[in-house]
Amino acid sequence: MGKVIDECVKHEPILAASRDEIESLQLEKLKWAVRYAYGNVPMYKEKYDGAGVHPDDLKHLDDLEKFPFTTKEDLRKSYPFDMFAVPMKDIVRIHASSGTTGKPTVVGYTKQDIDTWANLVARSIRASGGRPEHKLHVAYGYGLFTGGIGAHYGAEKLGCAVIPMSGGQTEKQVQMILDFEPEIIMVTPSYMLALADAFDARGLDARKTSLQIAIHGAEPWTEEMRKEIEQRFNVDAVDIYGLSELMGPGVANECVETKDGAHIWEDAFLPEIVDPKTFAPLEDGKSGEFVLTALFKQAMPIIRYRTKDLTRLLPGTAFTHRRFERISARTDDMMIIRGVNVFPSQIEEIILQEAALTPHYQITLAKKGRMDTVSVAVEGRASHSHEAHKAAALNVAKHIKARIGISVAMDIKGPNGIPRSEGKAVRVIDNRNA
Numbered sequence: 001m002g003k004v005i006d007e008c009v010k011h012e013p014i015l016a017a018s019r020d021e022i023e024s025l026q027l028e029k030l031k032w033a034v035r036y037a038y039g040n041v042p043m044y045k046e047k048y049d050g051a052g053v054h055p056d057d058l059k060h061l062d063d064l065e066k067f068p069f070t071t072k073e074d075l076r077k078s079y080p081f082d083m084f085a086v087p088m089k090d091i092v093r094i095h096a097s098s099g100t101t102g103k104p105t106v107v108g109y110t111k112q113d114i115d116t117w118a119n120l121v122a123r124s125i126r127a128s129g130g131r132p133e134h135k136l137h138v139a140y141g142y143g144l145f146t147g148g149i150g151a152h153y154g155a156e157k158l159g160c161a162v163i164p165m166s167g168g169q170t171e172k173q174v175q176m177i178l179d180f181e182p183e184i185i186m187v188t189p190s191y192m193l194a195l196a197d198a199f200d201a202r203g204l205d206a207r208k209t210s211l212q213i214a215i216h217g218a219e220p221w222t223e224e225m226r227k228e229i230e231q232r233f234n235v236d237a238v239d240i241y242g243l244s245e246l247m248g249p250g251v252a253n254e255c256v257e258t259k260d261g262a263h264i265w266e267d268a269f270l271p272e273i274v275d276p277k278t279f280a281p282l283e284d285g286k287s288g289e290f291v292l293t294a295l296f297k298q299a300m301p302i303i304r305y306r307t308k309d310l311t312r313l314l315p316g317t318a319f320t321h322r323r324f325e326r327i328s329a330r331t332d333d334m335m336i337i338r339g340v341n342v343f344p345s346q347i348e349e350i351i352l353q354e355a356a357l358t359p360h361y362q363i364t365l366a367k368k369g370r371m372d373t374v375s376v377a378v379e380g381r382a383s384h385s386h387e388a389h390k391a392a393a394l395n396v397a398k399h400i401k402a403r404i405g406i407s408v409a410m411d412i413k414g415p416n417g418i419p420r421s422e423g424k425a426v427r428v429i430d431n432r433n434a
């Protein structure tokens with residue numbers, strides 16, 4: 001066992017509990033959560049009555065399969081507060097997802113929900129190698145998005161000195177990192193790369209900063225991106241996962257000593273994987289849609305939430321809580337291009353194999369007559385010649401054709417030719433129905 005794992009388990013023995021112990025704790029909490037949801041949120045009562053199931057039917061963990069899923073649509077229909085299970089006097093915080101289409105989804109928290117969340121984020125930072133003596137720079141956005149404030153409360157709970165920088169103001173981010181010398185940064189992986197470019201632009205060596213640990217999440221990222229971030233900043237980069245509907249960041253986190261996928265904090269959440277088409281439950285190891293149940297929530301119970309994230313469950317390593325494979329895609333960012341299913345991450349992997357290209361890219365889909373057309377815009381590295389960019393772009397198109405089976409037009413951009421996002425990166429622009 002490594003030092004970090006030791007420290008985490010010493011603090012919270014539940015991280016090393018046997019599977020039997022974890023499962024019996026989950027069953028006990030699940031019975032409470034389902035009964036509580038049924039008794040306090042009309043949406044659950046209607047759904048469960050309609051499906052002919054009752055909280056009494058829940059005798060084993062597997063019995064959960066009989067209960068209907070909860071979807072984003074259910075949350076939208078309950079806009080803004082119909083999912084709340086407690087009176088407003090007991091709600092102490094409200095967050096909402098940005099929601100690209102339709103109404104945002106709203107999430108409420110009681111005092112106890114906020115405490116549980118902060119403890120789970122503190123655990124996540126500890127598993128990333130963070131300690132109370134560290135300074136922690138938060139560059140996730142503050143506001144209705146759960147990233148900034150979620151990270152903040154967890155870091156404070158652990159005892160770190162928190163620097164609540166929020167997203168944006170890239171120049172100032174660089175200056176704060178130089179002046180305040182944080183050991184830890186929490187930020188989306190795409191914005192971390194934008195920060196690396198900002199160091200380069202000022203002629204500064206990002207490898208020489210005080211940063212030792214980078215905790216990245218809120219969007220899909222690849223192993224290649226991890227390597228690039230680790231090399232450019234000389235840090236350990238680990239994965240943090242979460243979603244607002246369930247809580248926010250800190251549903252799962254990687255251990256810095258294993259870096260082999262995020263551990264789902266199973267004393268607070270029950271994970272399932274289902275077939276994305278038939279929704280039949282799949283066994284551990286099989287890929288499908290990630291479904292999560294929160295086992296603790298008072299303000300807004302969430303049972304069997306269909307996340308739309310695609311992954312598979314893996315056994316625990318650093319901790320006995322199960323891990324999941326890095327999320328490479330969501331069912332809803334799958335592009336269907338001339339009938340071929342394509343995920344942006346597949347294209348990203350190919351781009352990142354070219355030394356002459358940066359990881360800043362954008363995919364634009366359009367229609368020419370009835371045909372889908374795809375163009376991939378990517379920035380060339382300033383350190384390489386235009387000839388090298390062109391050769392690399394040709395290679396990318398060739399590999400996309402060979403591995404994914406679609407033809408793409410490449411568009412090489414100069415420095416900052418791809419708009420930088422200060423939060424989650426926008427990878428795909430679909431103009432096919434425009």
Ligand code: DLL
Nearest residue numbers: 097147217218219220240241242243244248249327
């Ligand atoms: O993104 C919460 C969060 C903030 C997580 C900061 C981590 C760090 P939402 O805005 O509701 O919440 O978006 C949730 O983002 O269903 C995934 O599709 C994606 N996502 C979050 N973390 C990861 C990750 C926050 N580590 C949605 N890897 C989720 C891949 C992620 N995708």
